[in-house]
Amino acid sequence: MNNEHVRCLILGSGPAGYTAAIYASRANLNPVLYAGLQPGGQLTTTTEVENFPGYPEGITGPEMMEQLKQQALRFGSDIRTGVATSVDFSEKPYRVTIDDATTLTCDTLIIATGAAAKYLGLADEEKYAGMGVSACATCDGFFYRNRSVAVVGGGDTACEEAIYLAGLAKQVYLIVRKPYLRASQVMQDRVLNNPKITVLFEHNTLGLFGEDGVEGAHLVKRKGEADEELVDIAIDGFFLAIGHKPNTDFLAGQLALDDAGYIATINGSPLTSVAGVFAAGDVADPRYRQAITSAGSGCKAALEAEKYLIDNNL
Ligand code: NDP
Numbered sequence: 001m002n003n004e005h006v007r008c009l010i011l012g013s014g015p016a017g018y019t020a021a022i023y024a025s026r027a028n029l030n031p032v033l034y035a036g037l038q039p040g041g042q043l044t045t046t047t048e049v050e051n052f053p054g055y056p057e058g059i060t061g062p063e064m065m066e067q068l069k070q071q072a073l074r075f076g077s078d079i080r081t082g083v084a085t086s087v088d089f090s091e092k093p094y095r096v097t098i099d100d101a102t103t104l105t106c107d108t109l110i111i112a113t114g115a116a117a118k119y120l121g122l123a124d125e126e127k128y129a130g131m132g133v134s135a136c137a138t139c140d141g142f143f144y145r146n147r148s149v150a151v152v153g154g155g156d157t158a159c160e161e162a163i164y165l166a167g168l169a170k171q172v173y174l175i176v177r178k179p180y181l182r183a184s185q186v187m188q189d190r191v192l193n194n195p196k197i198t199v200l201f202e203h204n205t206l207g208l209f210g211e212d213g214v215e216g217a218h219l220v221k222r223k224g225e226a227d228e229e230l231v232d233i234a235i236d237g238f239f240l241a242i243g244h245k246p247n248t249d250f251l252a253g254q255l256a257l258d259d260a261g262y263i264a265t266i267n268g269s270p271l272t273s274v275a276g277v278f279a280a281g282d283v284a285d286p287r288y289r290q291a292i293t294s295a296g297s298g299c300k301a302a303l304e305a306e307k308y309l310i311d312n313n314l
Helices: 015-026 041-045 061-074 123-127 137-144 156-166 185-192 291-311
Strands: 005-011 032-034 078-080 084-088 094-098 102-111 115-117 148-152 171-176 197-201 203-209 216-221 229-234 237-240 244-246 277-279
Touching (some): 015 032, 015 061, 015 291, 061 078, 148 156, 148 229, 156 237
Parallel strands (some): 032 078, 148 237
Antiparallel strands (some): 216 229
């Protein structure tokens, strides 16, 4: 039995978690941060971050996250590996179990566990997992140099991944279910003007095929319309970029969530349905999901945690 008690426990190591750790450690809250499944968070799978203020030349996602981590360490944050697997908010101090093994108690909890990539739900995505199916172009794109790949999605992520892959692969298909892209205009322009990228509007994926890995995809064009058409494309890699699901499964029944599973916060603040439990970053933000907004919410969560500790003489 582990009896460790901390004043401020932080779950997650994206911009929200590390920023909360920087603020909480500078306020002498002695925060303990568990880095979660993907240390550094989603930005570790991004290439250039060009829109974070203060980096006029841009910075890579992994570099930025390493800098945030170093900044949190500099002020004494206790950064550990481990994933929160369950919580118990039924009595104070709150209990959080890490890796189904270690249980800590805490006076305040900042949940910054982020969100994870969504899949289409095709059996073939599992069948070819690690054999041509990926949800991270920057992680796996390297394997597809001079080969053909497809990216599914029409948002900024899909466009960003398609552009990144176009720098490596010989041909990139962008599979878009609508007749238009949802991405910002600048990203749309980059995609549509890239000679290596072919946008397949109004296409859906039915399945994948291949002997020892992905060799192609079965698509349907204008599904359900009179001119519906089955189309096969030859590809070696199939990349998902269709949005994200918040990492809140471990909170089951303990905290109010919205219909999509994001943590419900009070009036856009980090406050949640449980006093002393705060949310920061993508786990509570289906809308903005930017590094800068996540960092800002991590700051707010730490300030709220500090106030809660003072107000409750903890
Ligand atoms: P989005 O939700 O914006 O886009 C998801 C895309 O996937 C949409 O085109 C959607 O289609 C498509 N999609 C969803 N489900 C399916 C499905 N089952 N089959 C086929 N297609 C599907 O997610 P993103 O991850 O692209 O972006 C999230 C947020 O992050 C956005 O606000 C975006 O602007 C931001 N972002 C900003 C970046 C930047 O500024 N550099 C980079 C990356 C993201 P449909 O349009 O039909 O719904």
